[in-house]
Amino acid sequence: MAASEQANDPIHQFIVTPLMSEHIGAASFTNASLFMVVVSLAVTYLMVLGTSSKAVVPGRLQAAAEMAYEFVASTVRGTMGQEGMRFFPFVFSLFMFVIFSNMIGLIPYTFTVTSQIVVTFAFAALVIGAVIIYGVMRHGSHFLHLFVPSGVPALLLPFIVLIEIISFVSRPVSLSVRLFANMLAGHITLKVFGAFVAMMLGGGALAVVLSPLPLIAIVLLTAFELLVAVLQAYVFAILTCVYLNDAIHPGH
Amino acid sequence: MATEHSAGTQAHGGAAHSDVFPPFDTNHFSSQLVWLALTFGALYLLMSRIALPRVAAILEDRQATISGDLDHSVAMQKQAQDAVVACEDLLANARARAQALAEATHLKLAEEAVETRKSLEHSLKESLEAADVRIAAAKARAMHNVEEIAAEAAAAIVQQLTGQAPDAASIASAIAAGHTA
Numbered sequence: 001m002a003a004s005e006q007a008n009d010p011i012h013q014f015i016v017t018p019l020m021s022e023h024i025g026a027a028s029f030t031n032a033s034l035f036m037v038v039v040s041l042a043v044t045y046l047m048v049l050g051t052s053s054k055a056v057v058p059g060r061l062q063a064a065a066e067m068a069y070e071f072v073a074s075t076v077r078g079t080m081g082q083e084g085m086r087f088f089p090f091v092f093s094l095f096m097f098v099i100f101s102n103m104i105g106l107i108p109y110t111f112t113v114t115s116q117i118v119v120t121f122a123f124a125a126l127v128i129g130a131v132i133i134y135g136v137m138r139h140g141s142h143f144l145h146l147f148v149p150s151g152v153p154a155l156l157l158p159f160i161v162l163i164e165i166i167s168f169v170s171r172p173v174s175l176s177v178r179l180f181a182n183m184l185a186g187h188i189t190l191k192v193f194g195a196f197v198a199m200m201l202g203g204g205a206l207a208v209v210l211s212p213l214p215l216i217a218i219v220l221l222t223a224f225e226l227l228v229a230v231l232q233a234y235v236f237a238i239l240t241c242v243y244l245n246d247a248i249h250p251g252h
Numbered sequence: 253m254a255t256e257h258s259a260g261t262q263a264h265g266g267a268a269h270s271d272v273f274p275p276f277d278t279n280h281f282s283s284q285l286v287w288l289a290l291t292f293g294a295l296y297l298l299m300s301r302i303a304l305p306r307v308a309a310i311l312e313d314r315q316a317t318i319s320g321d322l323d324h325s326v327a328m329q330k331q332a333q334d335a336v337v338a339c340e341d342l343l344a345n346a347r348a349r350a351q352a353l354a355e356a357t358h359l360k361l362a363e364e365a366v367e368t369r370k371s372l373e374h375s376l377k378e379s380l381e382a383a384d385v386r387i388a389a390a391k392a393r394a395m396h397n398v399e400e401i402a403a404e405a406a407a408a409i410v411q412q413l414t415g416q417a418p419d420a421a422s423i424a425s426a427i428a429a430g431h432t433a
Contacts, residue, residue: 011273016277024279029287033287036287036292037287040292043295043299044295051303054313056310056314058310069308089296089304092304093295093296097292113288115275118285119288122284122288
């Protein structure tokens, strides 16, 4: 009973379970921890081992590593300018971690690190924390001009400032929830359609005949989820760039 | 859904899981944050210290190689063009020299030909004159012989007719008179 219900339960894939002990403590090594390690190792494999030959004419792995580098570098330069390249390692690590989490999570029986709100919120808090700390360090009180757009009539100013503050505060929420919700919803959808196949195969003759339909849907959805996985990683990275740009150039 | 879900989680993990939606289960938040900090921190260090400088170096190296090769090729091309120009100069020089030489040779040859012709004509004229002299002498000699024969014939005729030998002087004067007539 338990096994089949587990198989049909679309939420089961998000459960964090300790792998070494019975109870979860702060230091427990869980399936989530395992996949964080896997993701980090995969990125490290691509970026460190893939570039170890330092070939002028790159191999496949090195070409992929260079492509990732140039893609993120051009995104960072495009949104923040040359000055923003100081945040490049941070944005790059973030992008690679998120995209590898999303992609590895699409493999059946794996765990999607970014489907946990605590992970995505930790990233968002890290980004906003970096924005505030760097903005204050760099510009001091001038950083508060971020909330006071220039050229606004004095009558509207309190209102505008309020809106700006709300928009700033909602950034970490929207940044984290967007990624989390996309991953969660996509994986639930895939699992629900998978459960359809299993249930229809166990049903009547008509259901058995029709059971390939949800299977086809899974194939199409998987392609769509690949797009979402890459797109959400990109959105996360580019929004990080946009927010960090505020720290570099407040009041624009 | 809720009962199914709780059955699933309880069957799997037991007391560790509560009934809440797993991503909002706060029990594992601290563990996730600790491991996220560890793994992402390590990843950030690896990327910023090793991977990204290395890729940047590779890209720079490639850029330098490409621009170096391009510069080299431009230099080589310039060298080749210079060589072409030098070669053409050399060729033009050689052609001019050859032309001058040919002209000089032609003039010299023409002069020599004129000289040869002149000397040849001169020698021809001389031998012509000598031949003329020789012909005249031969002619005179032949004429002299004819006169002698005529005198002998005249003396013989006169002796036959008259029975006596005429003197040589009268025969000679008669032949000379016949010449003038």
